[in-house]
Amino acid sequence: MTKPSIGSVKGWIYGSGVAVLCVWVLLPIGLIGLGAFGGRPAVYQWPKTLWPASLSLDQLAVFLKIDGVWNAALNSVLAASLTMVMALLLGAPAGYALARFSFKGATLFRLMILLTRAFPLAILALPLTVLFIRVGLYDTAFGVSLVHTALALPFAAMITASLFAGIPRELEEAAWVFGCTRWQAFVKVVLPLALPGMAAAAIFAFVISWNEVFAASVLTVQQRTLTAYLLTVLSESPLHYRFAGGFILIVPSVVFIFAVRRYLFALWGVTSR
Amino acid sequence: MAAITIEGVSKRFGAAMALEHLDLTVTDGEFVALLGPSGCGKTTLLRIIAGLETRSSGRVLIGDQDVSDLPPAKRGLAMVFQNYAVFPHLTVFENVAFGLRMQKRDEATIQRQVKRAADLLQIGPYLDRYPAKLSGGQRQRVAVARALAVEPAVLLMDEPLSNLDALLRLEMRAELKSVLKEAGTTTLYVTHDQTEAMGLADRIAVMYKGVIEQIDTPTRIYSKPSSTFVGGFVGSPPMNFLSMTASAGRLACAGFSMPLAHEGPVLLGFRGEDVALVKADQGLGFEVRVIEPMGSHLLLTGMVKGERVRVVAAPQAEIERGMTLGLQLDAARVVVMDTQTGKAL
Structure with missing residues (x-):
């Protein structure tokens, strides 16, 4: 399979397909990571941030x-x-x-x-x-x-x-x-x-x-x-x-x-x- | 060193006969080439001798031992494969030493034999490398060295040069011949390339449709083919065949006559370079249709009494398209075939 060139219509479809799949897989993992490291505030915060306000390993430690x-x-x-x-x-x-x-x-x-x-x-x-x-x-x-x-x-x-x-x-x-x-x-x-x-x-x-x-x-x-x-x-x-x-x-x-x-x-x- | 004897070997794939009751003897130290078009059964025969393929009937002997039912490892032979089959996870040294290690030879012997095989094939500088770092020609050398290192009684080669480019093939061919002559190993060599077979072999076995059509020296295979197939398959251009009728104990046509103890229609075979070109009224009338200058000679294609004939002329001969020449045949250099069976009379 050859990679379609960037800028063409095919390229756009290809790119957005890749993007959708990435979001599909990475979003849940990201959200879980956010909850795991950000603690209670990160879980209930809205809108979500890419990075938790305060990083802590407490919940992981408690969990273990x-x-x-x-x-x-x-x-x-x-x-x-x-x-x-x-x-x-x-x-x-x-x-x-x-x-x-x-x-x-x-x-x-x-x-x-x-x-x-x-x-x-x-x-x-x-x-x-x-x-x-x-x-x-x-x-x-x-x-x-x-x-x-x-x-x-x-x-x-x-x-x-x-x-x-x-x-x-x-x-x-x-x-x-x-x-x-x-x-x-x-x-x-x-x-x-x-x-x-x-x-x-x-x-x-x-x-x-x-x-x-x-x-x-x-x-x-x-x-x-x-x-x-x-x-x-x-x-x-x-x-x-x-x-x-x-x-x-x-x-x-x-x-x-x-x-x-x-x-x-x-x-x-x-x-x- | 040992002879290979094949007695009545047959191979059936379902309903298809791949080999039909085949007999063949390769004497000790001899180099025999199995030559034939693809699908003629030559590789199948080689694999049966190696023990990689089962036979339907018959026997295979190496030396005096019947090896028909032995596994490949116990047959005391070595093989060079078409695609080299060099082990990619082992260094060149370990590849060449593989057979010796399996025989549990001591380290000193292994070092000595590997070195000798490597010197013979000129792969000494690459002994520490992995095959992935080698070219096709070098890999083929490794495969040959691996086979010679075990000093096998019998060496089998399955189109070993067919994956190399033309120039390398020519070079390897000459080298292989000198290496194998020096080693003196009994060799059976499968190829579909007639120049390879002609150049390398002591004897050539021409195979067609699962049977050996003829087995003889390269010269006799070329000049005295035993069937129309052999005459047509070996040589470039292939042998010419003319339909003629023999009567009263002679076969005769314009400017040509020979005694023949056969009555009725026959095929007269002759090589393109075995005819003398003379004036039209002194031989068989030959009407030139195509002239191909090949450098060393001219290849003429034309018609003799409605049948296509190819002859070879000197490069400087003054011949033009449409001319009618005479062909003078030499009774000592023709073969006569049965029209029905295609076999020599």
Whole structure:
């Protein structure tokens, strides 16, 4: 895609499109930041300013002192890490198969992978809860991570499939010819080349789990993840504390996604430079 | 060092026959080129020998060992790929050393063999670089060095020069020939470029539609093709074929006669440079339609009894469009083909 030149009609449409999207994403983040750092006055002030009148870390500090926040954060990290590992361990082989082998129903398989995301979690919630209670997974970070793995798996498979497809088959064949078994060739040649992209897929799985709130809320009572915990705790607290909580939730996702944006663009077919 | 023997190898892709019961022997230390148009099965054959493709039937032997069911790693061969397939995450040194490291050779041997291969291919100065910093020609050298470093029994090359530009290709061709002669490795070389095959190979196997049409020295492939396909595919301009009729044990036309133990219609094949241009009444009447000055010679295209013929004339010959000349054929330098099968009689 070529960038339209500035000044032309196309340029204007392009520019305003970019502007709308930026506002769409940045405005809520800005407002949350304003509330988190500006405290009560910034939340209720109207018209809003770009920068809070008085900057303070009080609400963030108070928020971090709330009972159970650290435990919830730990649960979140635990669930997200488990999700990351499981999604990759299951997703990467699927991705490799999709990239390297032509088998009957490959296209259908590809479609089905994505269709798993079309199945509403709300319908699954009740049977899952019953099942989890029965097998003893209820109210554990591991139980939550199982559901999150199901959510992240399609993306892990699709991202790794495009990664592996981008590594020429000849490189693997050369490795075989020069003495590698299939597994050795994968470890010595494919993996090093795919590693940055695999890291991106892992981080993406982490973020999916970190952000997920519905399943986490339904499947835990005591051992809540941060999102689920905040949903219950903050619904009764003053607005600026909610903003502080929201801010802390957003930051890791934004940082991670920013770090791996190149690979996500590649996944979505946007040319990256 | 080892010979390659292929016995009755066939390959089917669904209903399509890619290779049909193919036999081929490459003797120890020999350089054989597999030459053919794209889709003739030459790369498939090479990949079957390497173990990268499964065969439908037949056997592949390297030396005395049947390697048909061994994985590529166990076949004791090396390969140079069309797009080089140099590992981008390894330095040139590690690329060349890759096969040796897989064989678990000691460090001193690795250093020595890599250095020797690198010297042979003149990539010594780049050993610490990554392939991304190299040109196409240099990468190809790395790929060849990687293959020679393991001192393979058999070297397979899949159109190794086709991604290089014309001048570099000419240079690499001459270099490859001297390097491989020195190494004395049994080599099977796939190409669709006849000049490459002619220039490099001890023997050429011309493939067409999954079978080997002819396997012989470059000279004999050129002058004594075994079928109309080989005559038409090898050489520029391609071989000319005239429809004639043999009778009473002879094949004869104006100014030409040769004994032939065949009756009825045949095709007479001759190379454009194997005819003498004489006066119109002394040979086959040749009406000049197009004259192309090629520098070293003139390429004449014209008609002989309604059939298109291309002949080569001296660059200073005084020939004009529309002239009728005589073609005098040399019985020792013609081939006679069966009209029906296209095979030499």
